[in-house]
Amino acid sequence: MAPISLLTIVLMPLLALAMPTVIPETATSAETPGNILACTGENFTGECQTHSLGIEIPGDCRPIPDPFKFNVGSIKPDRGAICRLFATDRSDCTGSGLAILYYPGNANLFTDLGGNIPGKEAAFWRCQECTNCT
Numbered sequence: 001m002a003p004i005s006l007l008t009i010v011l012m013p014l015l016a017l018a019m020p021t022v023i024p025e026t027a028t029s030a031e032t033p034g035n036i037l038a039c040t041g042e043n044f045t046g047e048c049q050t051h052s053l054g055i056e057i058p059g060d061c062r063p064i065p066d067p068f069k070f071n072v073g074s075i076k077p078d079r080g081a082i083c084r085l086f087a088t089d090r091s092d093c094t095g096s097g098l099a100i101l102y103y104p105g106n107a108n109l110f111t112d113l114g115g116n117i118p119g120k121e122a123a124f125w126r127c128q129e130c131t132n133c134t
């Protein structure tokens with residue numbers, strides 16, 4: 001009897017501590033609108049980084065940082081935003097862009113999409129809030 005009570009007393013605070021650390025991790029992995037996971041390789045391989053872009057309409061138009069500029073194999077925007085990639089001649093992020101991306105993203109941007117290879121041409125990106133996309 002005594003060992004069970006002792007175990008309960010020891011474990012309860014540990015469980016209470018463990019719970020909150022699990023929940024935010026899930027939330028940030030796919031639920032932060034404006035976060036965009038970029039990888040140099042297809043299928044989310046190679047070097048990967050998460051970038052945060054402001055998504056309030058019209059959204060931040062930002063240069064794609066190295067090593068992803070002209071070399072982004074896959075992108076996964078978090079839910080709640082729609083993102084577009086733009087070539088060097090669209091440094092203001094106008095037009096429809098090279099690719100339109102929303103959760104769960106595109107695993108192969110080195111594929112020809114309508115006459116261009118987005119992952120090899122993209123130099124700017126912009127995300128905008130989106131309530132209907134996913």
Ligand SMILES: *[C@@H]1O[C@H](CO)[C@@H](O)[C@H](O)[C@H]1NC(C)=O
Nearest residue numbers: 041042043044045073107108
């Ligand atoms: C990415 O995944 C697809 C589907 O599983 C596969 O056909 C393709 O070869 C993969 N590409 C790379 C570069 O691993």
